[in-house]
Amino acid sequence: MGKVLEKEGLHNFILSLQKHGLLIAPVTTDMTRFKVLEAGDKVELNNNPFFPLKKYFLPNEEPVLKIKNGLTKEPKLKEPKKIIFGARLCDINGLAILDKLYLDQRFVDETYKKRRENTTVIGLNCLNPPSENCFCGSMGLQKEGYDLLFHERELDYYIDVLTKKGAKLVKHLRSEEFDFPLPKTDKKLDPKDLWPFMADKFWEKDNDLCVSCQRCTILCPTCFCFDLHDDVNPATKSGDRLRTIDSCHSPDFTQVAGGHVFRAKRLQRYRHRVMHKLQFFKDKFDRSMCTGCGRCIDYCHSKIDFVKTINEDFK
């Protein structure tokens, strides 16, 4: 069961969300970014933000352990409640994929879990793909991961309600039953088993263009790999164990004790990223890790299009 909001009511609805927590939405300046909404900011409804939604759940750097006088304890998360409006289904499905890893029954990540509980995610369905490189239409996105999702219709917004947390925010609105359509894209990735192409020469074509800048992994809504560093003051024996976002494009990523680097060549690292997204994760979790947001193509310095390569060259 969903809800309906008249179009002219959208602006006031968004502002009313501020009562319930820190309101975050996409805002366009020199480019579109998720940010805390301030007076004068206009919510961007057309572009997908530069940095994906994951930044509110997996920050670039955070302590996983507090060290005081040589003793360790888990850090307490002190963050206000957040409401994020205007996330796209690709980013939201990205969260659902991260949930599989961080909320796995055996190894629950407490900070991630608290952030998930503490945050209300309100999605915005794409009628037209925000970028020509969007290919989510071929990635099997599902209606999951959000609390509410807005779908624009001719006269009003249909609001899909998934959770109690979301339902509270729209309980005053009129109810309706409607099966909203998932986004469609012109660009599509052909579903292929990539294992037979591991040694294909076409990896080299794309790899020659790769400058190892790591933007594709940093901006990916599902890339979660991290590194751990200790920042401890030797005088006071106090400090933090920090988790920082890492990238498989870095040669240091596969360095082990003793100094050996497993993927020393750029080709191995480039191929690993694509294979992990489209094949390794699928083998394990029965679902592609890629949600087709297209950021890794949009923001690649060399505009490497692995979708095109896989579709056209891997035969």
Add this chain to the structure above:
Amino acid sequence: MNNPFKKEEKIKPKVAIHSITGCAGCQLVIYFIKDKLLELLGEIDLVAAPMIKGKNDEGPYDLCFVEGLVASEEDLEHLKKWREQSKVLVAWGTCATHGNVPGIKIFMDEKTVEAAVYKNRTGLKKGLKPLTPTPIEEHVKVDFSISGCPPEEIEFLRLVKHLLLQMNPVIYNEPVCVECTKREIKCLLEDGKECLGPLIRGGCDALCPGVNHGCTGCHGPLESVNIPQVMKLLEANGISEKLVKQRLQKYAGLKFEKLGVKLK
């Protein structure tokens, strides 16, 4: 390498901060750390720091930071002496690690450059006889290299803390693009401007791109870079090959030559 800072020793490690030819800016970074440096001073014995101390001891040192590059016979003598006296020697700053601006001389006629400064070379003290300017690792073994013009204070603190805690020091080794993207800065390269970000070691938190100025490469290049492709991207942005090569010469010409770029 083995960490020479033995835990059981009650004696504080002896640290030296020395300088050869350079602008002294890299040393200043260390002294400007102030409060956090004072915390560390309780854990180390700063036996030699000629810039801020009157009495400076000769080695042996447990840890010696060397700023600047070898540009005279006197520099080379000092450097060799400090190497012999030090358990751990750190090349501190881009002059020490890559040659930096003084190293541009290599790509010019050295005699002409010298003549512009020393009209009458016969009057020079013997030790000041100019040598071809070279980073210190061309002459002695360097245990850790931290580049930057100047390097960041956090890199000094991290290295000293890691050594004091018997850890294997971690030196930041990712391109400028990493911190730039994490800070959500609009890409200058994508905007058709000049930026060396993908080639250059970060650690600066994308200082220059953050104020809308392309990276000029003051930290020098990473080992694993795709230089031909970055040069193509810059050329596509209307930056001539000649200008790009001048940029590469500015801070780390020698290193870029070793990575396969013809600069001479």
